[in-house]
Amino acid sequence: xxxxxxxxxxxxxxxxxxxxxxxxxxxxxxxxxxxxxxxxxxxxxxxxxxxxxxxxxxxxxxxxxxxxxxxxxxxxxxxxxxxxxxxxxxxxxxxxxxxxxxxxxxxxxxxxxxxx
Amino acid sequence: xxxxxxxxxxxxxxxxxxxxxxxxxxxxxxxxxxxxxxxxxxxxxxxxxxxxxxxxxxxxxxxxxxxxxxxxxxxxxxxxxxxxxxxxxxxxxxxxxxxxxxxxxxxxxxxxxxxxxxxxxxxxxxxxxxxxxxxxxxxxxxxxxxxxxxxxxxxxxxxxxxxxxxxxxxxxxxxxxxxxxxxxxxxxxxxxxxxxxxxxxxxxxxxxxxxxxxxxxxxxxxxxxxxxxxxxxxxxxxxxxxxxxxxxxxxxxxxxxxxxxxxxxxxxxxxxxxxxxxxxxxxxxxxxxxxxxxxxxxxxxxxxxxxxxxxxxxxxxxxxxxxxxxxxxxx
Numbered sequence: 334x335x336x337x338x339x340x341x342x343x344x345x346x347x348x349x350x351x352x353x354x355x356x357x358x359x360x361x362x363x364x365x366x367x368x369x370x371x372x373x374x375x376x377x378x379x380x381x382x383x384x385x386x387x388x389x390x391x392x393x394x395x396x397x398x399x400x401x402x403x404x405x406x407x408x409x410x411x412x413x414x415x416x417x418x419x420x421x422x423x424x425x426x427x428x429x430x431x432x433x434x435x436x437x438x439x440x441x442x443x444x445x446x447x448x449x
Numbered sequence: 450x451x452x453x454x455x456x457x458x459x460x461x462x463x464x465x466x467x468x469x470x471x472x473x474x475x476x477x478x479x480x481x482x483x484x485x486x487x488x489x490x491x492x493x494x495x496x497x498x499x500x501x502x503x504x505x506x507x508x509x510x511x512x513x514x515x516x517x518x519x520x521x522x523x524x525x526x527x528x529x530x531x532x533x534x535x536x537x538x539x540x541x542x543x544x545x546x547x548x549x550x551x552x553x554x555x556x557x558x559x560x561x562x563x564x565x566x567x568x569x570x571x572x573x574x575x576x577x578x579x580x581x582x583x584x585x586x587x588x589x590x591x592x593x594x595x596x597x598x599x600x601x602x603x604x605x606x607x608x609x610x611x612x613x614x615x616x617x618x619x620x621x622x623x624x625x626x627x628x629x630x631x632x633x634x635x636x637x638x639x640x641x642x643x644x645x646x647x648x649x650x651x652x653x654x655x656x657x658x659x660x661x662x663x664x665x666x667x668x669x670x671x672x673x674x675x676x677x678x679x680x681x682x683x684x685x686x687x688x689x690x691x692x693x694x695x696x697x698x699x700x701x702x703x704x705x706x707x708x709x710x711x712x713x714x715x716x717x718x719x720x721x722x723x724x725x726x727x728x729x730x731x732x733x734x735x736x737x738x739x740x741x742x743x744x745x746x747x748x749x750x751x752x753x754x755x756x757x758x759x760x761x762x763x764x765x766x767x768x769x770x771x772x773x774x775x776x777x778x779x780x
Contacts, residue, residue, distance in 0.1 A: 334621050335762055341615040362759070370621040370677060374688070378619040378681035 334363055334370070338379060346381055350389035351396075358398050358409055359420065369399060369407040460537035460598035467591045468545025469528040472552035476520045479556035483513040483564050494564065498573040509564065516560040520552050534715055535739055537598045539725075541715030545595060550588025554581045604708045604744075607761060609768035619681040620766040622743075622757035623690075624735045626674040630720050634670050638663045673721050676735050678743065678755050680767045685745055687735060687755060696733070702747050706767035708760045709744035711736060716754075727752070743767075 334357060338349040357363045369375075372390060376383040390407045393399045399407040429439040455463075487494075487509035494512075497505035527548040534541045558580020566576055612618060645659030675690035684700040713736045717723035723734040728750075735755040736742075742756040743763045757763055 335766060336619045336621075337616060338619075339613065339616045368623075370679065374677060374679055374686070375619060375621065378621065378679040378683075378686070379617055380682060 334367075336375065336379065338381070340381070347385045347388040347392065350375075350379075350386060351392040354389070354393060355396065355398055363409055365409055367409045368405065369409070371406055454599040455596040457536065457598055460542075460596055461531065461534065463595055464531050464534070464537050464542065464545040465528065467595055468531050468548040469524055471591075472520070472524055472549050475549075475552055476516065476524070476556050479561045480513050480517060482561050483516070486564050487513065490564070490567075494567045496563075512560045512564050516556050520555055524548065524552065530714055535710070535712040536715045538600070538712075539715045539727075540718040541712060542595060542597070543592070544714070546588040546591040549591050550584045552584075553587045554584030556580075557583055604710065606705070607707050607764040607768055609772060610762075610765040612769050612773075617682055618766045618769060619679065620763045621677065621679045622755075622759065622763060624676040624678060624737045624755050624757055626720060626737045630737075631670065631674055634666065634674075638666050638670075641666065676722075676755070678735070678757050678763070680743075680763050682770050684770075685753070685767065687753070696753070698745060698747065698753060700767075700770045703745055703767065703771050704748055705746040706764040706771055707744045707746070708741050708764050709754055710740065711742040711754060711756055712739050 334354065336350055336353045338346050338353070340346055342349065354363065354369065363369075369390065370378075372386040373383050376386045379386070390399065390401060393407065394401050398410065400410050401407055425439065425443070429436075434442075490509060492508060493506045494509045495503040495505070496507035496511050497503070527544055531537075531541075531544050534544075558577045562576025562580050563573075569575070610618060641659055641663040645657070645663065648659055649657065672689045672691055672694065677686075677688050677690060679686045679688070682700070684703060685696075685698040687696040687698075689695070711717075711734070713720050716727075717725055717734040717736050720736050723736055725732050725734070730750040730752065732751065733753045734742075735753075737756050740756065741760045742754045743760040745753045745767070747753075
């Protein structure tokens with residue numbers, strides 16, 4: 334997991350941290366069930382206040398991307414991964430329509446890819 | 450000294466011949482000798498020697514059965530280890546000579562020798578000594594005779610991720626030991642605890658030592674099976690999931706970050722936190738699997754390796770602070 338922030342940018346740092354992580358959850362780089370680093374450790378690495386990271390994790394929880402569990406930290410939820418697939422399906426359907434592919438053709442493409 | 454180097458297939462075939470097939474032949478020939486000699490000799494043989502001489506007798510077939518029961522599973526296990534090696538080098542290369550040596554020692558020293566010279570007064574000392582000496586010689590010969598696998602080419606340098614002015618990048622990942630490794634250690638601990646109960650019943654409070662030992666094992670497992678790796682502007686922190694122990698490598702002490710292909714057995718002799726010497730320099734490994742790993746090279750040449758997922762990104766982030774883009778510095 335990589336987090337990129339720019340403290341000199343107008344966007345609050347906590348929002349930058351949350352956006353960085355959310356993008357990787359959506360892209361599948363961070364898998365369902367993965368544990369985010371402890372807020373204290375990520376804060377130390379980035380050189381920011383621990384509350385900034387906690388606020389970012391809370392924002393991710395409010396988006397439904399992670400669950401905050403006492404003692405286990407922030408865990409990426411299954412819902413987050415489901416969203417990724419939904420998004421990918423939507424874009425695949427759009428692309429198929431744009432190229433004039435029929436539904437059976439699209440389904441057979443998906444089946445072939447899935448069975449690889 | 451020039452070493453004969455061969456490709457991976459040849460090196461692995463040689464290691465399998467020296468480490469599995471040759472020892473298997475030794476065991477089979479030993480078994481044949483024991484069966485022929487044992488069946489034609491007395492039914493009862495001395496099977497154990499104490500300080501004052503023979504103290505136990507048993508049927509002659511105890512020897513061939515023991516050798517087969519110990520050596521065949523061990524050879525199968527070593528065969529799997531050798532077959533799975535990605536590179537036959539370092540400690541992985543030593544699997545075959547050690548396998549051959551131990552098999553010869555066991556078959557000759559504790560099997561064939563005991564049956565052939567069972568009634569000789571000095572039987573145990575001499576047969577064990579001769580068997581072990583032959584085993585050591587066999588291992589050393591195999592160690593020299595085995596070809597060396599050509600060294601894998603160094604991984605190409607990793608380009609630093611481009612950072613805008615003021616931008617800060619942090620990467621974090623984990624090294625988690627595989628389930629079978631943890632299951633193995635937990636099994637050992639359970640066995641030790643059961644033994645402890647038995648010992649307390651038999652030997653009284655002294656059996657409690659076993660509990661302390663198993664507790665220490667569990668503690669070691671807890672502190673070494675899950676590591677967090679954090680890469681950022683100040684360097685690298687590798688910390689056990691329970692918070693201790695911690696290894697900190699400041700960015701000023703790092704000259705290069707890259708991706709290394711790791712083979713746990715060949716490169717580190719196993720899994721978990723490991724320390725080996727390579728090319729005269731210390732090399733720490735946090736090893737949970739084979740494959741690509743983050744490799745950090747310090748100023749004095751010592752290296753640290755961690756088998757994190759997406760090691761390339763970790764190395765790229767670290768390179769951004771070791772060798773900021775645009776400085777053009779090359780180590």
